[in-house]
Amino acid sequence: MPPAAPGAGRSKASPASRTPEPATRVLVVASNLDSQRGSLVALRGITKSFYGALANDGVDFTLAGGEIHALLGENGAGKSTLMNVLTGLYQPDAGTILIEGHPRRIESPSVAIATGIGMVHQHFKLVPAFTVAENIHLGWSETPWRASASVLEARTAALVRRFGLTVVPSAHVADISAGEQQRVEILRVLARGARILILDEPTAVLTPAEVQVLFAALRAFRAEGNSVILISHKLGEVMEIADHVTVMRAGRSVASLPTAGASRASLARLIIGETSLPTAPEAGQGVCPDAPVLLELQGVTVRDSRRIVLLDGIDLQVRAGEVLGIAGVAGNGQRALSEVLTGCLRPDEGLVLVDGVPVAQPDARDFAERGIGHIPEDRLKTALAADLSLAENAVLREYARPPVSHGIAFRPGRARILARRIIDDAELDRRDPDMPVRNLSGGNQQRLVAQRETRIASRVLVAAYPTRGLDIGAVATLHAAMHRLSAQGVGVVLISEEIEELLEHADRIAVLFAGRIAGILPAAEADPERLGLLMSGQTASHPAGAIAL
Template structure:
């Protein structure tokens, strides 16, 4: 237990108590009889599989949802939050996984937007000065006059946190805060969270990364199936025990590079090749520079690198979403010209995009339509030019069953599914069409430990069936556990391609930082 918790006077009430919270949606019990107390001066982690009820519980605490049963107690007094404004007024602030910043506005403008303490006639210079003062107060380094669109993901997250803290939040809720951060940015975040905690405030920390949960938290609450399983002292836990409580069974993480008997061999010739490919990014500037990369059937090529170094553009070029500005793409040795994403599907190239909700799915459309959208022109979904709704639903149910996704209503919008279920559905949909190659961009991002293990097994099964895999990930351990070769991407360039049997972690680290390697690579 940390010093702040030990120094609390006897009888000090929790900052937050949730008692007997229940929330129901049609056909779904999201929360049932959940108790949670968060004390002053603690970082309290909230763990659970995708769909375990974590987000619903926090949406209740922040006034987005109203509970069907139970009560919210703040500083010992019962409260009802009719809206997020009520929760903010009570000192409860949340930074969501998907940021809610105005991209065209400056940092200072975003900090002051919609804040009742913003001066009515403040100049841009005054807002900038006030933002700098807030940043210094909370030890969160930001650039007040920079536009949000110019910032890295880590910088945007600091702006979101500063917005919440400026409004005098005493309880800060963070949803998957390190999912898009570099290790260095994560360390800076943890430092800021500890300082916030040490001032007698509290943090609710939602994450699937068990090692970082154990590093940063004082206590840990585990949800499973919408119910609370346990609250433990972090010092008494280890990753294996937490994983077992989350999923209700032991999770065995095997070395997935081992090939079973009967697995397809690695092909002699590449099934997919980039030859000196360059491409422009969204801003019109060059994002990929002369990339040459071979992908063989039956192998996994890992792409390592810090986020924002051309990974998105690389995945889009490999799947026909973004056209190269120069160079050549070859599939089965044949140049691909004037192709679009649909043509790449016809060639047997599937794509698990990094942003599943906006790039991989149509959130407002049904589960059925999203599950079959890559095959809607083909039988059985469409025959003789006619769309067959019944056949589409049957196929969607088949895909959901293979993906182990429980869907209460296939006509409901897919955005109503948990993030993990969305990800598994997208993965299985894309694997159906990836007869030659699967481009998997951050396929385990935001998934819990059990779902990650399942997702990676999907990818290995496809490799063993003879497809080539391009696995883009920020998790070096994941790349080492799956890849046959690892290519390191830095500022749109391939710095080196290393055979996994000859991996030097320090060498990969140098390459990720833009340092040229000093020894020969495979």
């Protein structure tokens, strides 16, 4: 039996009952344009199903030489499945792959690489204990036999210079940032001669500066006549970098058009169809200063195993009914902060108070029982058990609660009923509850985690980068859910690098820099420039230019 589809559609209608949508007419026009663009890759009528559910339903897609082509759609629209067919991870049930006009059967990823097609997946596939150079040369036919570390590092340095993707060849992958790890993945693909580079949500874990570094490298790659397929939900970035756009919905390609002829609003309409997006109440109005403090940190300091300070004397209060935004460039203590707030990490110094009472031994299970939910930044490694089923992951936080358990007795039937409800509420339609959760797309994994954690967040929800990998509709749904919680008196902590997201949805914004709170502002008094200065460590006592960055 084939693995379950990461990109299976979300529509509840059966394939036979679905009627063509008006946007399909756009595709007919665009197909004629595609033939004029000069096809490097053409997918025609690609169909792929899993467990009877159509992930790709007769999809057409054309990639021209020397272009950056964005592939858009909601979570579960079939984007990743289509690219997994192109790279040989899946074999299509029907349809044809044409490379420069010639039919090709791509039987495996190694055949795809030999054809000049390489993909960097959303979840990196690197060996953390190996160096950058070792990861790049691992499994490469051109890796010299008995090569010393210095030889591998010199070869890697040459690749770095050639492709303009800066990374230290001798550094261990476990010690470098997410942006640098992504560069390693891209270098692995480019070193093997890829002419077509497929990137799945490449900017999801990157800082704004790292995004611009990546885009510069992609433009240089395109300038050499190569092509890029970019799977993304960030419409602003798509408008900035892409030459052409194809939109998928419910397993079908519904539009293909030049980016120059589109706008963010028109692309959003194509992605979600006629569905109206949930609306959230206006934020930034502030919260009553007398509202009860639900969760508090007093002088919290955290050090890692090497005694490096991650959080330095943090004082922070989360009040009932507020959305507290946490801004900051990645790597300034956000992960440690979210884990302290949810009992996953015990501070070396300072106090954690829940409802005004110090917690002597913070514990994640205890915090969950107190009504504190946690959407962590690394869903696959921290929030989910990848080899367990959807059902098991859905009820992971409620095993010890009724109706799943009664005393010491576990009730499998009740657990399955609850799991089905959570899966349905997360809009993971037509999903087999017994399929491994690792077979979901990244966006659908995030949907499941968000739904599970908002269920248990009766006091506080701590959400670290909760919209990463989510489509425009899912982002709106999550924001609306956060505001519903705050309206019910729940405190929400929203950790994000997106200043616009914080300004739109937070009541107060605290800025982290080097493990410290650089400042806390009412959202109504904040602006991007002021927040940006605080994020770079520049305060009233340290004016611009006074701090070496």
